[in-house]
Amino acid sequence: ATMGRLRTAVTNFSALDLSPDELLVHLDELVSRIDSDERGDVQGAGEFEGLLRDGRVARDSIANVTGASCLYALYDPVAGRVTIARAGHPGPALILPDGTATYPDVPVSPPLGLGDGMPVETLELELPEGSYLVLYTDGLLEDRQRDIGEGLDLLRDTLADSAGHGPEALCTAVLDAVLSARPIDDVALLVARTRLLGPEHVAEWEVPRDPAAVGPVRAECAATLEAWGLGDVGYTAELILSELITNAVRYGSPPIRVRLLHDRGLICEVADGSSTAPHPRRAAATDEGGRGLFLVAQLASRWGTRYTARGKVIWAELSPQEATPEPAVGTEAADSTDDILDQWESI
Template identity: 60%
Template sequence: MSREAHGRRPSAGAEAAVVREGLLLIDADRRLLYANDEARRLLKLPADCEGRPLRALGLPADLLALLDGGRDLTDVSVAVPGRTLGLDLRHTDRAGGPACRIATLRDTAVLADPDTARRRLELLYRAGASIGTTLDITRTCQELAAALVPAFADYACVDLCEGVLDGGEPRPARNGTMHRAALTGITAQPPLLPPGASVPVVPGTPRARAVSTGHPVVEPDLSAALDVWDDIRPGAVDAMRDEQVHTLIAAPLNVGDTMLGLATFWRARPRPAFDEEDGALAEELTTRAAVLVDNARRYTREHTMAVALQHSLLPAGLPEQQALEVASRYLPAQAGVGGDWFDVIPLSGARVALVVGDVVGHGVHAAATMGRLRTAVHTFSSLDLAPEELLGHLDALVNRLDQENPRPDGAERPITGATCLYAVYDPVTRRCSLARAGHLPPAVVHPDGHVEIPDLPAGPPLGIGQLPYETAELELPEGSRLVLYTDGLVESRSHDLDHGMKLLRAALAHPGRSPRETCDDLLDALLPTSPADDIALLVARTRALPADHVADWDVPADPAAVARVRAAVTRRLEDWGLTEQAFAAELVLSELITNAIRYASGPIRVRLLRDRALICEVWDGSATSPHLRHATDTDEGGRGLFLVAQLAERWGTRYPASGKVIWAELPIGPRYGGAPGETFEVGEALDGGEPLTPRTTP
């Protein structure tokens, strides 16, 4: 029913729509081929009527004579027990078709009472406009129950089969029970089990008959059913008797051959008992409502799958690192899970990357796309790329994916339109490098509470592939807060982006707040009641690596300098209380410095960082990357990097603005002990030099 028509009075032509027509299809041998539900109700046909001869169905003689006749009929009145029907009869062979007859039946009592027809139509119209306003199963059931109280019934409840509420396929009720999803009534406390309760389907009752047959059951007198319920659970129906509940209609919520649940409508005295016409009205309404419940069920299933996928793809926890104190939030949209994500990725040199991104759209496809982009960012970040280079690679990947997976039928939307912000913070220099692909700029909260929205080059969204990305650099005082977010936080139906940014500034303008408190402040100030878009929020408070945790030396291109650097490193490690790491650090640095002197160009610099691990770095002016390989027995060199890889937890190469940095992380702890009393003589050149030989100290 059109929602745009809501509020207009039904037309006279629409009144005829409420007059339900029975339909019979009869073959040339006078056998009933088909009868719809209304024909079965009007003629009280048996369940197995189809395929049987007309004379075996117990039809009134007058009606049988008309159906057996050879004439076409229009609006002929015929009496059947309890009512008078209007009959139309058409022979299909008159137009060259098969020798069949189509009969339509209408209850003339309804036609004769236009006021009753109008009231029923208006009730159906109002109910149809009020049911299914959301894709929430429970809400839809509540709307169905409320639609007919008090206009049609005194109490109404909706019970669902197991599995429906969670979006799954309906399952046979365990122990004959259903889940009560909705209840409403004319009293504050209806005399029925409340929502959320497990409701038994008691054999021998009208509700049980409706469940077993799949057809509505009208029970004018509930006395016997109340006695059955009372025998099973003594006192359970005392409240119903007190309220004088005396009649019900139990109407299954059927979609095709699948039963989703059961709607039950009750009346109390002095209202009259339900009759067959009331049953037809309830069936009409529940048939429409069942489709809406099924839509909500299917949406719930997809939403549940998308939420599960989204949470499995988002980081389960934040990694350990010392450069930033970080807190995060992710909130799915009420309308469906989207493709927002965030990440915290430790990099070499004690640096940390912060990522936030947004894939256009909602549902499983958006969540899966987000997972692909997040994996790609992790892969590219492991190469220690600059922010603008990483976004360039990500943009090329999105273009390639869209070209490799076209969807001409529109079944899946392309990835084009995703946005991303990538930032790298260095706790040694306190500088942050940022680049963004169509994403909103971050907010920087200085230690004094001043809020700044840096003017970063925007760059096109991912997949456009037309313009290069640019990196901007910010110097952040220690204790600054860097706030990364997606547009769902600052833009909603209730306010535009500009107003949202004002609210963001106001919520952040408080010094001394921790990242966790900052997240709470932002959600309290900006989170809409019903978010239309999902929200990813990442807040990081900067730390600086203390100056006495950093040591560096310039190294002349002279092999004799290796010993001097090694001695200086040993003294610094003794000052740091890391004498147990001195042996491994000497081996690693001797190899890396010697290689730089032999194969690279100057200037050469050595840097030690004391962080979660001991970080050894050798800087040189060459862009040539070393490669790890297995040396053969006859090779004079090639074993140095293999030794570095064995001693270090992680090692690799990154490329700053000029030259390269080869780095290795050594764990801080007693890991490198040999046999008691055993040490090693360290040579000045490991790769291609003399092999190390152990010597035993006295």
């Protein structure tokens, strides 16, 4: 139940696009607050007065979250870079494409609830395509018949010997060789194989801070989508890009960049040098603007803000099934796509 609460918290924090170190700092503060609140609840409840006379029983009655551990990794398939942070958790293992198995030296922070607000350090690694990142709990290595060092050596040797196998076979080999016959703790094992998003699936543009530059960049994006065979989401993507680029030109700061990523779906990114993020708001009927981000939220399956060392990135994700029909042509009320998109820029 405790781990379920922490998993829910991690899921919510990750939806904010936090970096691994920021996420663990927030999680550490949350764990401290949970334990503090629960101790207060037990001490203030009349039905627990009898338990409180026995300090040992009272302590056992509190679901203590402090001391839990966490490792959080974030992988960028365009740059081939993984960022890792850990709080009291065993570090990951890494298998390179040549079969070499190592333990990257990830800085370790105190377990959750014991960090006392201290910053968390991270490690960034450039991973070749086809590398394996192996994450595990200490229950995998714990055995009364050997110390932790022997368990780590056995795990590394097993990973090196099984490097040519797929992720599922690699998991099976590790569990067969490393896991004791009678585990004394819960065991979790995760093997992830890295892949890169090739340059043919990535398109980028630099955007001058000039409202007149929005139209040409939008047209180039539309041509790229057609070349990728994503014409069915082209109209929706153009609407989203028009809003995000116009916001960056008007309210952001240079450098302004647009990036399209084509993988299972389509991700539109607009980056600028400002750390101020836009927020959707409910515009009044008499307002001339304020509706753009609301429409972006309606058109995209997901969208959000990711902060970087030099500003932010506003991103929106689309799938081929989420195309918005283009306006009808041939009626007095219908405008051309270009006319509607030009009007969008003035919203």
